[in-house]
Amino acid sequence: MSVAKHIIEVRNFTKKYGNFTAVKNISFTVDEGSIFAFLGPNGAGKSTTINTLCTIFDKTDGELIIDGKDVSSQKASVRSAIGVVFQDSTLDKKMTIEENLKMHCVFYKVPRNEVEERIRFVLTLVDLLDVRRKTVAALSGGMKRRVEIARGLIHYPKVLFLDEPTTGLDPQTRARVWEYVIKLQREKNITIFLTTHYMDEAEICSKVAVIDHGKIIAHDTPFNLKKHHTKDRAYVTTSNPLLLEKLLDERNIKHTLKEKYHRIDVENKADLLHILSECKGDISDIEIRKGTLNDVFLEITGREIREGSAS
Amino acid sequence: MRVIYALGIRNLKVFVRNRTALIFNLLFPFFFIFVFGEIFRNDFIENPVSFMLAGIIIATVFESSLRVSSNTIDDMTSGFMKEVLVSPISRLSIAIGQFVSSAVVATAQGIIIFVIGFFIGLRITSPLTIIYAISAMVFVGIVFAGFGLFIATKAKNIQTFQAVSLAITMPLTFLSGAYIPFAMLPDVLKWVGYFNPMTYAVALFRAITLEKTHLPTSELINEELAFKIGGVMIGPMEALGILLAFGIVFLLLSTLAFIRVDFSRMNRIKDDSIEI
Numbered sequence: 001m002s003v004a005k006h007i008i009e010v011r012n013f014t015k016k017y018g019n020f021t022a023v024k025n026i027s028f029t030v031d032e033g034s035i036f037a038f039l040g041p042n043g044a045g046k047s048t049t050i051n052t053l054c055t056i057f058d059k060t061d062g063e064l065i066i067d068g069k070d071v072s073s074q075k076a077s078v079r080s081a082i083g084v085v086f087q088d089s090t091l092d093k094k095m096t097i098e099e100n101l102k103m104h105c106v107f108y109k110v111p112r113n114e115v116e117e118r119i120r121f122v123l124t125l126v127d128l129l130d131v132r133r134k135t136v137a138a139l140s141g142g143m144k145r146r147v148e149i150a151r152g153l154i155h156y157p158k159v160l161f162l163d164e165p166t167t168g169l170d171p172q173t174r175a176r177v178w179e180y181v182i183k184l185q186r187e188k189n190i191t192i193f194l195t196t197h198y199m200d201e202a203e204i205c206s207k208v209a210v211i212d213h214g215k216i217i218a219h220d221t222p223f224n225l226k227k228h229h230t231k232d233r234a235y236v237t238t239s240n241p242l243l244l245e246k247l248l249d250e251r252n253i254k255h256t257l258k259e260k261y262h263r264i265d266v267e268n269k270a271d272l273l274h275i276l277s278e279c280k281g282d283i284s285d286i287e288i289r290k291g292t293l294n295d296v297f298l299e300i301t302g303r304e305i306r307e308g309s310a311s
Numbered sequence: 312m313r314v315i316y317a318l319g320i321r322n323l324k325v326f327v328r329n330r331t332a333l334i335f336n337l338l339f340p341f342f343f344i345f346v347f348g349e350i351f352r353n354d355f356i357e358n359p360v361s362f363m364l365a366g367i368i369i370a371t372v373f374e375s376s377l378r379v380s381s382n383t384i385d386d387m388t389s390g391f392m393k394e395v396l397v398s399p400i401s402r403l404s405i406a407i408g409q410f411v412s413s414a415v416v417a418t419a420q421g422i423i424i425f426v427i428g429f430f431i432g433l434r435i436t437s438p439l440t441i442i443y444a445i446s447a448m449v450f451v452g453i454v455f456a457g458f459g460l461f462i463a464t465k466a467k468n469i470q471t472f473q474a475v476s477l478a479i480t481m482p483l484t485f486l487s488g489a490y491i492p493f494a495m496l497p498d499v500l501k502w503v504g505y506f507n508p509m510t511y512a513v514a515l516f517r518a519i520t521l522e523k524t525h526l527p528t529s530e531l532i533n534e535e536l537a538f539k540i541g542g543v544m545i546g547p548m549e550a551l552g553i554l555l556a557f558g559i560v561f562l563l564l565s566t567l568a569f570i571r572v573d574f575s576r577m578n579r580i581k582d583d584s585i586e587i
Binding site for chain 2: 056089
């Protein structure tokens with residue numbers, strides 16, 4: 001694989017709101033054409049970073065580069081390289097869905113002869129084609145979100161920022177949107193930068209930065225993160241718990257009794273198989289679960305990622 | 312150009328779609344005709360209806376232009392401005408788009424009253440007057456859009472803007488001669504009126520509508536279409552100059568303020584808790 005160019009470079013970025021430091025001295029890079037995710041609970045500093053990268057907020061300190069341009073001093077060039085779906089609504093509520101999308105085409109200089117077709121396409125994607133003449137103010141919250149996403153997908157930027165893009169979407173729309181986002185990334189080589197607290201969304205990213213209290217606490221591929229910070233676990237239900245516990249203790253394998261089943265940390269699969277075969281007559285159920293990115297977060301911070309989450 | 316046009320059309324649509332406000336805005340000027348109509352029936356004024364209507368048309372253009380500028384505040388607080396500002400279009404074309412759309416909406420409103428005016432006694436003899444009158448409306452609309460946008464960028468929210476714009480609009484319209492003749496004002500207020508740019512917009516527009524721009528300035532003074540302040544005569548041409556100067560100053564100031572204003576701070580006021 002060739003070495004990809006860093007389309008986003010962030011060095012020692014800090015953002016303060018008065019006395020409150022929202023982002024503390026973070027650094028990371030994003031490869032061109034990759035899908036990069038910020039994973040973390042609400043208030044971790046994800047949106048602050050996105051808003052600063054998008055030229056909407058001013059940084060307090062550090063250096064942020066997109067496509068070779070400085071985010072603070074070359075705002076105009078950065079703006080023409082990016083597309084954003086913000087977390088909060090930025091729709092023109094007095095206008096219809098279609099008018100919102102048309103205005104977006106004007107802002108991003110979509111060629112006139114493509115406007116109609118692209119609007120039709122993105123509205124089909126989020127299943128809003130039939131209501132395109134409705135005023136945004138009259139739409140439900142979920143529909144507004146879909147308009148917002150459709151609008152963000154109309155033009156082809158170099159970097160597409162998606163701040164909690166699929167929050168509030170129904171599963172089918174979410175799946176369709178994701179399918180299209182991945183297609184955009186593959187076919188148009190668009191770099192996707194997203195924030196999420198959905199584990200399954202972070203799983204399909206090229207790289208994930210786990211962020212908490214304004215700091216990046218882990219930054220790697222989802223595979224490596226899970227490999228280094230989580231263990232597979234076996235959940236075993238047995239009619240002879242004493243025997244199972246004895247065998248596990250003999251080999252020094254960590255286990256906990258949870259109601260009816262034992263939770264066993266799997267360090268070595270062969271060992272576990274051996275033990276299980278010894279008490280196979282007693283076992284009524286076995287389930288092996290792979291570590292998830294939520295476990296990664298739990299392992300590093302001691303908290304669940306969705307804990308205290310408002311949305 | 313595409314951006315300016317699109318923003319202009321957008322604001323025109325907002326204006327037309329708000330039916331209640333539209334009807335109210337169109338009826339309100341006629342209410343003034345009934346209330347103040349009698350005041351202008353005096354010996355100096357040849358055609359009181361035309362005189363009164365001209366004042367009301369231009370005052371409506373002025374008020375409407377200021378009001379449309381307040382849309383900017385609305386857009387800022389509703390989040391739409393974030394979409395506008397993160398896009399690659401230049402700040403200058405956004406500002407120009409605002410001026411033009413304010414002027415377009417204001418002129419549209421002025422024209423409607425102008426047309427209705429024909430049915431209640433407005434008389435003109437030359438078709439050219441219509442062109443001059445419309446040009447003057449566009450001009451006054453743009454001048455005061457600059458003023459309105461300037462206040463808008465200084466105000467942090469819609470409530471402040473409404474309070475401030477009311478505090479400015481009321482004295483500017485009532486001390487401009489549009490509703491109450493200068494002759495009826497006490498000397499102190501007369502002097503305040505002389506420093507009011509609206510005074511000259513009203514005088515200029517009346518001179519155009521009454522088709523008296525060709526008359527010598529001294530003949531216009533009786534009808535308050537020109538003023539003699541101290542020893543200085545201010546006729547239609549001078550009025551045009553004053554408005555032009557006032558307009559340029561505020562167009563520049565508001566464009567600068569608009570380019571520099573910290574919108575992220577404005578958004579943060581609203582989203583503080585959820586945006587971090």
